[in-house]
Amino acid sequence: MPESQESTTTIKSSIDELSKKWNIEKPIYDLHLGRRNDVIDTTVKVNQVIFHIPKLSNNDLFVLWNCLWPDCHNCCEKQGRLPLTKDDIYTLKNKLNYNSITEFLDKETKISSWNEPGSFGNLITHISMISLKRKVTETDEEDGKPVKCRFLDDQGSCKIQDGKPGVCWLYPFASWMESYNSRPLVHATFQFTGDCPGFYLSKTIDDVLPVLNDYSFKIYNYNMSTNRTIREGFGATNIIY
Numbered sequence: 001m002p003e004s005q006e007s008t009t010t011i012k013s014s015i016d017e018l019s020k021k022w023n024i025e026k027p028i029y030d031l032h033l034g035r036r037n038d039v040i041d042t043t044v045k046v047n048q049v050i051f052h053i054p055k056l057s058n059n060d061l062f063v064l065w066n067c068l069w070p071d072c073h074n075c076c077e078k079q080g081r082l083p084l085t086k087d088d089i090y091t092l093k094n095k096l097n098y099n100s101i102t103e104f105l106d107k108e109t110k111i112s113s114w115n116e117p118g119s120f121g122n123l124i125t126h127i128s129m130i131s132l133k134r135k136v137t138e139t140d141e142e143d144g145k146p147v148k149c150r151f152l153d154d155q156g157s158c159k160i161q162d163g164k165p166g167v168c169w170l171y172p173f174a175s176w177m178e179s180y181n182s183r184p185l186v187h188a189t190f191q192f193t194g195d196c197p198g199f200y201l202s203k204t205i206d207d208v209l210p211v212l213n214d215y216s217f218k219i220y221n222y223n224m225s226t227n228r229t230i231r232e233g234f235g236a237t238n239i240i241y
């Protein structure tokens with residue numbers, strides 16, 4: 001099966017599963033499955049991040065998001081991968097009470113490698129990073145596949161909340177960095193993976209501005225931290241085409 005078809009099949013089974021528990025509005029369901037051809041990319045700059053918010057022009061509605069935790073913790077139930085920045089590595093080493101980085105890396109992490117499509121489908125980047133194991137016995141074959149994270153407790157909270165990896169703070173945003181006049185420009189958009197019930201429709205983008213304000217700092221800092229991580233050899237990226 002071609003990669004894009006496989007991805008659509010995975011998203012469909014995820015959102016069908018999600019629809020059993022949550023009311024997923026039809027336009028949002030269709031958007032996940034690439035069935036809308038009226039999507040307009042609306043950009044809004046908040047602090048140092050340019051957000052790309054979809055607007056469904058036939059309905060004249062924006063697709064916005066708000067986290068439904070504590071009623072929902074689906075992203076931790078179906079965690080695909082937890083790549084660590086250098087800052088995460090040092091924070092988690094202390095949080096999990098290891099005396100040395102070497103011991104922490106040996107016991108708690110593994111190497112993940114995956115291909116990431118460019119935001120506009122024009123190139124693919126191969127990324128290798130140190131990842132926090134989502135379960136103690138995690139195998140290479142499980143990399144990228146949904147697994148219940150071992151740090152999720154019975155009440156739906158994260159057992160390592162104040163030390164959790166930067167990537168956990170970002171979902172369902174995806175972000176990337178570009179250089180403009182030799183200055184970093186950070187972009188962010190929603191990931192429609194079929195695992196988050198927090199998307200909703202709204203006439204006005206104003207409803208989401210407080211959320212974007214909050215996430216702009218997390219997203220900007222995460223991108224800077226990832227950049228340092230790659231530069232200092234704690235991870236690697238290669239453009240393959």
Ligand code: SF4
Pocket residue numbers: 066067068069072073074075076171172195196197198
């Ligand atoms: S899946 Fe979405 S709504 Fe649920 S906890 Fe995660 S981010 Fe929040």
Ligand code: SF4
Pocket residue numbers: 075076079149150151152153157158159160161164165168
């Ligand atoms: S580390 Fe915490 S926030 Fe991140 S996936 Fe695991 S339980 Fe969720």
